[in-house]
Amino acid sequence: MKMWNPAAPPAPLDLPMGTPQGVTAAWIPVRATEPTAPPPDVREVPLVNRNEAMRFKSAKRAEEHASGRYLLAQLLFISGYDPNLLRIDRDAYRRPMIAGLDFPPSVSIAHSGGVAAVVIGPNRLAIGLDLEPLDVTRQRNILPLMASPGERKLLGKLWDEDAEEASVRTTELWVAKEAILKATGLGMGLAPQSFTAEGLHEVQIPNRGIFHILRSQVEFDGRPFALSLSYQN
Structure with missing residues (x-):
């Protein structure tokens, strides 16, 4: 070995x-x-x-x-x-x-x-970090597994209009939610579709408090990634 x-x-x-x-x-x-x-x-x-x-x-x-x-x-x-x-x-x-x-x-x-x-x-600090490549196409059918009802409505409309942009936005939302799940310490013990993060800088998680969300796009060796950092003071 x-x-x-x-x-x-x-x-x-x-x-x-x-x-x-x-x-x-x-x-x-x-x-x-x-x-x-x-x-x-x-x-x-x-x-x-x-x-x-x-x-x-x-x-x-x-x-x-x-x-x-x-x-x-x-x-x-x-x-x-x-x-x-x-x-x-x-x-x-x-x-x-x-x-x-x-x-x-x-x-x-x-x-x-x-x-x-x-x-x-x-x-x-409680912190959570996540990242995903943006050049990998996401599928629309992932939405029920990770998006709140409002997010599904918003992104579903975008999928109807511009699938390429919708794939990017879906990835960015998933990265933000994954960072929050890590920061809470619950991981997938907290259903990602149970809360809304799209367009928000703070999210209230029941029994856990408020978590901040910071987002950016970064490149690793020329490849674009969505990155999110979530934290709670």
Whole structure:
């Protein structure tokens, strides 16, 4: 089994205007793999759980996981922490949390379209990061799975008029909602169609409070992505 190594050095990730102070992010390309390729050995990557690493069946999943954990370790080191003394635990909703510190920084990990990205921030913040490539065509039938009734009506009309623009808007909405789901800590335990985010900068989540949404478009190696950062003070 081949030992894992990063596909490239980490690079800073520009976050949307309005990002709270103390929040920083970076990205790294995820190595492309063949569907039948065996997974690399990622057990020695910082912050990777060795037992979890043994269960990876696909090279793609192993590469994504290792890239995200490696990137998180780099950001923690730059921020003054020793990642070799820390570990990542998951709560009941599988949210990754840093263990080994009294007041650990908040973290969020995203990977899609051959890119892994990580954001870390102060302990007082709940944060969620998501991104998706904009050059991948979305299908209209995803709307009932992720859009509120009002959003379905708005985007459904756009799908009738301009499918290309509707695909972009659908991706941007999904990215915003995914960032919110991560920031709440509930993940898919919170139905994305249960709340509205289209056109909003703040969303009220029952029993969780208000979450801010920041959006931008970024490029990774010339490829356009939608990016959203959600946070709660």
